[in-house]
Amino acid sequence: MTDHFFTPAEYDAISDTAAHWCMRMHASDCTAKERQAFEQWLDAHPLHVSEYEAMLEIWDVAGNLQRPEKAPVPIVRLRPASWRRFGVAAAVCALALPLAAYSGWSLGWLPDSYQRLETTDKGRQVTLNDGSQVELNLRTELIYSHYKDRRQVTLEKGEAFFSIAHDSGHPFVVRAAEGKIRGTGSRFNVWLYEDQVKVNLIEGSALVSSNSEQPGDGLRLGPSMQASYGHGDFIPRIRQTDEHDHSLAWRSGKLVIDDLALNEALPLINRYLKKPLMVADNSTGAIHIGGVYNINELDSLVATLPKVLPVYVTRNNDGNPVLNAIPQKPAKN
Structure with missing residues (x-):
């Protein structure tokens, strides 16, 4: 069977239909019959899935509409969105939000372009559309959006090192968990694990703020802070x-743990594991660990730990490895 190549008109029609379904899936009066028709449309061609996800992502980036709690389609890797797709999204938003009847770009709530970047088992260096450089650690996902008045990155998980192209008129904002980091021409590293940044x-x-909803720009950081x-x-x-801080060792492919309790070390380790490592109790979490590890080989660490620490490994109901302290025999009098 030969692949079908869509004409520009056919592609535009699919984008329009995807925008229509975005509006209907978020509508309170959406019927079961419509949802069934939507699922049939998705199943008809992989491009339908891609375009629908692209529309959802534009709205997620703009922050105007929320995804349904259970998305009916899988997340897919997206290409940079076209100008026309942003226009279609803005037009449909105009039906859902009175404010959107104005230009989303001129109001600063709709970006004119974005890039989605992600890594799994290999790091990546990328030049963003504004000329800024970003280096992504393993298992990292972020979205870069260009707005009229700012450049914005949403770090969804992982870690990234930013070298920001100077532009005082367009601050560079990194959103991570509940807070944000704001700069114009600086170099900084952002690490995110669960809600810790x-x-x-x-x-x-x-400028760093721990809650982007709080008034003010946050606290100012200088070099080596x-x-x-x-x-x-x-x-x-x-x-x-600290002069012995090893936070950036990942850029050389290393994880350096300097005599930390397991409770402190596991967030550093777990970002590289497919299944997070856990501790059974506080006494296990208080055991110290140290060493220099290759970030590409940390999956083997689980099997190694019982050889170097007084622990043994079990599995919980979710299949996660759990470290348990080996009971110490009481000292003889």
Whole structure:
């Protein structure tokens, strides 16, 4: 069977239909019959899935509409969105939101372009559309969006090192968990694991906020400073970077753990594992670990730990490996 090549008119018709289904799937009066027709349309061709996901992602980036709790289609790798697709999305938003009747671009809530970047078992270096450089660690996902008044990255998971192209009129904002990092021409690293974020500033300056909904621009970081925050933190914790800090060792393919308790070390390790490693209790979590590890070989660490630490491994109901401390025999009198 030969592949069908769509004409521009056919492709545009699919984009229009995808936009229509985006509106209907978010509508409160969407019927079961419509949902069935939507699923049949999705199944008809892989391009239908791709275009529908592209429309959803544009709205996610713009922050105007939320995905349904259970998306009916899988996430797919997306190509950069075309100008026409943004126009179609804005037109359909105009039907859903009165404000969208105005130009989404001129109001600053709809980007004119975006790039979705992701890595699995290999890092990646990318030049963004504005000339900024970003280096992605393993298992990292982010979206870059260009708005009228700002450049924005949403770090969905993982870690990235940013070298920002200077543009004082368009601040570069990285959203990570509940907070954000704002700079114009600086170099910094952002690490995200679950709701924990750590920022290392290397050059220039940046403003860090632990809650993007709070008023103000956040706390200012200078070179060799570090900020960290988690869920519920009103302000980020700021400190000078220790001279022995190894946060950027991943850029050389290494993970350096300097005598940390397992409770502190596991977030650093788990970002590289397909199934996160857990501890059975606080006493296990207090056991210390150290060493230099190759980030591409950390899956083998689970089998190695019982050989170097007083622990044994079990599995929980979800199949995750769990470290258990080996009970210590009481000392003889």
